[in-house]
Amino acid sequence: MSDTTAEHEANTEELERRVYLGLREDNLDPQDVVALACELFGWLPCTDAVLEVVERKPADVSPAEMTALARRILDDVGFDPGFDLAPERLETLRAALRIMARDLPTRGIQGEPQIEILEDCFPAGAGVRLADGERLDWGGHILPGMCDDPTMALTSLAIMIQESLLERTWRVWPVCPRHDLGVHGSKREGTAVWWCAGDGGHMLAPIGELSHALADR
Ligand SMILES: [Zn+2]
Incomplete structure (x- = not known):
């Protein structure tokens, strides 16, 4: 990990927002979920959902599974979309x-x-x-x-x-x-x-x- 903490936090927040919007608008990009899991991996106590996304090949994960994993990751990190993303x-x-x-x-x-x-x-x-x-x-x-x-x-x-x-x-x-x-x-x-x-x-x-x-x- 060469990220500084500030970079890590900015990247994580940006990816969380993208994943949240992807779930919300039903156009989740699996690459965003993978990128978020990789960003979280090693920084927080690793959760099962993060580990699963990091370890599996994205091509082997069905869209329904990826959606469920993305939801679990956002739950794990306590993501709150605030008022701006959930008007x-x-x-x-x-x-x-x-x-x-x-x-x-x-x-x-x-x-x-x-x-x-x-x-x-x-x-x-x-x-x-x-x-x-x-x-x-x-x-x-x-x-x-x-x-x-x-x-x-x-x-x-x-x-x-x-x-x-x-x-x-x-x-x-x-x-x-x-x-x-x-x-x-x-x-x-x-x-x-x-x-x-x-x-x-x-x-x-x-x-x-x-x-x-x-x-x-
Ligand atoms: Zn009374």
């Missing part, structure tokens, strides 16, 4: 924010909030910018990996917004009118809800439906 995650997050935004007027917040990509952190995460210009990203921003699943995206967003608002004003929101307890964003039975710990725990409202729950009481 559908941003769409999922924006859709989640539109749902979450329906609850904000109950906290006296008006206007349309926006998702803001935070390039100044790594990996690039996302925060929320309220219509009045306030940025909410306290307690950790939203990571791209949280946005593969709409319910996870909505729950993560609700928790981040709630904690950011609490940090700013020390006013608990939302509050369960029945128990006078602060409720928390939570994923329950596959749904993103505002969850109250009172009386053994109950749902106050699905996230996005808070105004109805508060108006009914």
Whole structure:
């Protein structure tokens, strides 16, 4: 190995991105997988998938096998495509924010909030910018990996917004009118809800439906 660490990291990242895009767009180039495996070989604790790609002749590996091996290698290295290579995650997050935004007027917040990509952190995460210009990203921003699943995206967003608002004003929101307890964003039975710990725990409202729950009481 004559690579410096910096070269190795740059090569690896470039190859990981190519392999990811090849899998995603269904035009995987076996040579990219071989090049990635060779780049990883000897640098990390060697995984079975890396070893298999390095040792076998590419011509003997069927496309289906190569696809499976490429997926395993990306898993092994913990590759995350971020928002830039998986832009559908941003769409999922924006859709989640539109749902979450329906609850904000109950906290006296008006206007349309926006998702803001935070390039100044790594990996690039996302925060929320309220219509009045306030940025909410306290307690950790939203990571791209949280946005593969709409319910996870909505729950993560609700928790981040709630904690950011609490940090700013020390006013608990939302509050369960029945128990006078602060409720928390939570994923329950596959749904993103505002969850109250009172009386053994109950749902106050699905996230996005808070105004109805508060108006009914
Ligand atoms: Zn309650």
